[in-house]
Amino acid sequence: MPDPKDPSRIVTTTTTTTFSMAKDMARSICQRFLDARFIESADGKMQQVYTMKGSVWQLTPKGVCVLDRFCSRNGIQQRQISDLIALGMSYLCILERDTQTDKLVMDRGTMEVIFRRMIGTNGLNIKSSVGAADSDSLSDYRDGLTGVKMASERKINGRTFKDTFTGKSCSDWLMDCCTTVDRRETFEMGTLFVQYDLMEPVQQDRVYMASQPGAVSFQPTKTAVYQLTVKGRDIVTGGTGRGRTSESEGVVTSRTGIARDSNTQRLDKILNDAALRLLFRENLRETHCEENLSFYLDVDDFVKACRSAIKQATKTPSATSMDGIKEIMAQAYGIYNAFLAPGSPCELNIDHQLRNNLATRMTKAVGQDVTMIDTLHEVNTLFEDAQNAVFKLMASDSVPKFLRNAKYEHTLKNYDFDAIVVGGRAPERSRSQSNRK
Incomplete structure (x- = not known):
């Protein structure tokens, strides 16, 4: 507001609101941070339940990215923030959300972009053994650029399949490398990958399907195994894709005469x-x-x-x-x-x-x-x-x-x-x- 004593000067008033919460609420929020992959156990072990005693927690690379974006938007420049960010951030895929419902935008084009990232920016992430491909290591996707873990060969019902990945690995990648905050969002995205014919199941998890009747296309478990479809491989390697063209009126197909406007x-x-x-x-x-x-x-x-x-x-x-x-x-x-x-x-x-x-x-x-x-x-x-x-x-x-x-x-x-x-x-x-x- 203008300074009452000198209207040419602007006076900024900052109001700081502090609040407290019950311990159960605090524990619940920390659990949400853990579920969203913003924090992780500092001992390097996969821990899915937030405990208040006997545990030390640290920010994940995803958590550091989220913190950096928040601080940049709000002008927070404390040294401890920049020191933390200097330790390294992942390449986080920032997804849009509906401003009214907060649901992720999941149109076909967006899902193809995410799928290409998941399969690997620098090529397929092939593991020499099935065990390595299905491991629970916390450091698998820390840079945000490494694709979903794939087994070079996997035998299923007497047949050998190349370059396969599990539903769990797919869900883990989407959770670690995108601005997802709930596992259910990754389940929905995995379902759309199948429905859009980008990947297909080579083995389904019947037990999970029996407990979750809606999980017909995608099961986020180690038992469910998937591979790229022909269309999915085209999307990743820059093949024909969807062949989308301009929807603008009065278009021409020649480069000549393109106006600056x-x-x-x-x-x-x-x-x-x-x-x-x-x-x-x-x-x-x-x-x-x-x-x-x-x-x-x-x-x-x-x-x-x-x-x-x-x-x-x-x-x-x-x-x-x-x-x-x-x-x-x-x-x-x-x-x-x-x-x-x-x-x-x-x-x-x-x-x-x-x-x-x-x-x-x-x-x-x-x-x-x-x-x-x-x-x-x-x-x-x-x-x-x-x-x-x-x-x-x-x-x-x-x-x-x-x-x-x-x-x-x-x-x-x-x-x-x-x-x-x-x-x-x-x-x-x-x-x-x-x-x-």
Whole structure:
């Protein structure tokens, strides 16, 4: 807020809330941390139950990654955090979640991206013996790049199968190398791998199926054994895949005549495809500008909620509807403090005048209820202006770098980006276009 004694100065007030909990609740939360693979026993032994006595615990590489992302987003820079992160992090696959239900986004394209990672970024993770492939070692997937453990040969019912892996190994990889927080999420993903014809069972766990009638396609046990399908191998080796093409109107198949403005349409395609968004975010993180996409998507959610709250408060004014307005205003301050305020932890590179306009509006005291609705209209407009600025920056700078990155070649070849061409200048994005999923 402006300093009452000197309006040219901004005073930041920080409120720290402390709380306590019962011991049983604390133990339950620690168990959730263990289940989510954020922590592990420091003695190197697999332990599935959190005990308060006689045990020493440490963060897993996955836990360090999660902590690093949280600290970066919130501007936490204590030395002990950087010392911990310096010990090493894994290459964590950041999965999207539905903002309303918190369920993982599991469309076919996203599942193919995850499957390719699981099978191995640097080739198959072949073990010389079945015992080595089915071991419970905590260090199997610490770098996040090593694929699921496979037995070079496995005999089942008199037949020999090559390069097979168990349902448990599949579930373990998904738990250790992705932002999954519950084993049930890995079961659902394994089921989709089978249903999308990426892997197939060569031996099912009948006992598990009898106890879990829904586990027809995938069983997360050592007894259940799987292998790549022809389609799965194509996805991993960069074969034909799905052969997806551009859905944009007026496309051509030639590289000639591609206008510079076509990058805005390429970015539209990326933002509207969950699998591409996952890879694009990864590329932005490597080039230290992930905050652009995070801000863009946060504003999308804000605009949608803002319009709904204003409509409700205008149509049926009440204490409840005004509470909704106040909640949206709080969300606006959260976005402003994270991305737009001077010195914010994820400060965006936007026009100086726009930044000043935002600072003036966001640091001005909010008055009565009617004034608050007017203020929210102004904030919504300014946020959309900032979102458009970030969109243009990503289109001109980040999209070309992403499309040139050889690491994503296997996935990007299934999207006909080169066919996107705009006649003349690309049309200016309207406010209605900016609110997309």
